[in-house]
Amino acid sequence: MTAKQPATLAVHVGNEPDPTTGAVAPPLHLSTTFRHGPAGERSAGYEYQREGNPTNDRLREALMALEGGKQAMTFASGMAAMTTLLECLPNGARVLFPDDCYTGLRMLFEEFLPERGIQATVVDMADLDAVRAACTTPLAMLWIETPSNPLMKVADIAALAEIGHRAGATVVVDNTFATPLLQRPLALGADIVMHSTTKYFGGHSDVLGGALVFAEDDALAHKVAHRLHVTGAVLAPFSAWLTLRGCRSLGARMAMHCANARKVADFLATHPAVERVNWPGLSIHPGHDIAARQMRDFGGMMSIQLRGGREAALAMAGKLHLFTNATSLGGCESLVEHRASVEGANPRSPQNLLRLSVGLEDGDDLIADLAQALS
Numbered sequence: 001m002t003a004k005q006p007a008t009l010a011v012h013v014g015n016e017p018d019p020t021t022g023a024v025a026p027p028l029h030l031s032t033t034f035r036h037g038p039a040g041e042r043s044a045g046y047e048y049q050r051e052g053n054p055t056n057d058r059l060r061e062a063l064m065a066l067e068g069g070k071q072a073m074t075f076a077s078g079m080a081a082m083t084t085l086l087e088c089l090p091n092g093a094r095v096l097f098p099d100d101c102y103t104g105l106r107m108l109f110e111e112f113l114p115e116r117g118i119q120a121t122v123v124d125m126a127d128l129d130a131v132r133a134a135c136t137t138p139l140a141m142l143w144i145e146t147p148s149n150p151l152m153k154v155a156d157i158a159a160l161a162e163i164g165h166r167a168g169a170t171v172v173v174d175n176t177f178a179t180p181l182l183q184r185p186l187a188l189g190a191d192i193v194m195h196s197t198t199k200y201f202g203g204h205s206d207v208l209g210g211a212l213v214f215a216e217d218d219a220l221a222h223k224v225a226h227r228l229h230v231t232g233a234v235l236a237p238f239s240a241w242l243t244l245r246g247c248r249s250l251g252a253r254m255a256m257h258c259a260n261a262r263k264v265a266d267f268l269a270t271h272p273a274v275e276r277v278n279w280p281g282l283s284i285h286p287g288h289d290i291a292a293r294q295m296r297d298f299g300g301m302m303s304i305q306l307r308g309g310r311e312a313a314l315a316m317a318g319k320l321h322l323f324t325n326a327t328s329l330g331g332c333e334s335l336v337e338h339r340a341s342v343e344g345a346n347p348r349s350p351q352n353l354l355r356l357s358v359g360l361e362d363g364d365d366l367i368a369d370l371a372q373a374l375s
């Protein structure tokens with residue numbers, strides 16, 4: 001394909017008309033098994049669904065084109081992608097994780113990785129000196145999440161990739177919040193991009209999935225693919241098909257998520273009840289300059305902190321109509337969540353914080369809803 005712009009790639013790659021029927025929408029292949037020859041010869045490249053199927057391959061093609069990678073794997077969920085990758089680390093490896101990150105990742109490195117002697121060091125990825133200091137001993141992996149959940153901290157991917165590589169680490173970026181429409185970590189030096197495709201890729205809050213995209217089709221990519229095919233946390237074909245369908249509108253949706261988020265952030269930033277708006281598009285955000293350099297636009301996720309503390313945050317969440325109280329993000333509908341209430345026994349998020357997934361409703365309607373909830 002000659003087109004290079006991500007919105008065009010999102011519409012076309014993996015969505016080519018079916019060569020046998022001309023069908024413009026991709027066929028959904030549910031077959032678990034594929035005919036082979038008497039000595040196991042694969043006639044069309046497929047054998048058994050766990051090891052690959054044509055619908056999944058279309059999604060893998062789309063992911064590789066969008067992220068600019070040479071290999072990709074799809075998984076049953078974002079957590080399955082993360083877990084399968086981390087299971088490929090040797091016992092006792094050292095890994096750097098971000099201090100602000102997806103709760104599932106924190107649970108992996110606090111509860112599960114220590115069982116294999118994997119040492120997780122937690123650092124503020126926005127503080128390059130702190131990362132350099134933590135990188136001195138041999139390091140297996142540097143994990144970046146930018147913008148991060150839920151504080152929306154911005155990490156400098158190019159600078160961190162350089163620091164991580166000097167320590168011999170594989171550099172991974174969780175690109176779920178930004179999507180490749182806004183940020184392409186492999187072009188900035190990262191080795192692997194991870195996605196929860198449950199979020200913006202699926203885009204309609206109705207399909208769970210995860211992905212890894214590798215800059216190179218290298219030994220680690222082969223190791224992860226082999227582990228996935230044997231251990232089996234694969235994406236179901238129907239889920240791949242729905243995710244591919246989400247891909248087609250990803251460019252248009254991201255543009256509108258970003259435009260709505262700008263309107264919402266500008267409104268909330270000047271509201272007297274709001275202490276702070278964490279959205280990298282605001283010039284007062286500490287990571288704004290880096291975000292402006294490494295992102296095309298600033299995304300639809302933000303968090304806000306209210307002057308009235310926990311009570312004010314819960315009151316606001318209870319009064320919103322267009323923003324539904326629910327976890328997850330990246331769907332058409334706007335969502336709000338008091339993170340501290342859903343983070344278990346030891347919540348990390350500030351008690352006055354609400355996370356917003358700004359959806360595709362009319363921006364002025366969203367502002368009117370926020371205004372009434374704050375009044």
Ligand SMILES: *Cc1c(COP(=O)(O)O)cnc(C)c1O
Binds near residue numbers: 078079102149195196
């Ligand atoms: C949701 C999410 C995940 C986990 O993905 P699942 O599909 O829910 O397993 C990982 N990272 C980020 C940033 C997420 O938002």
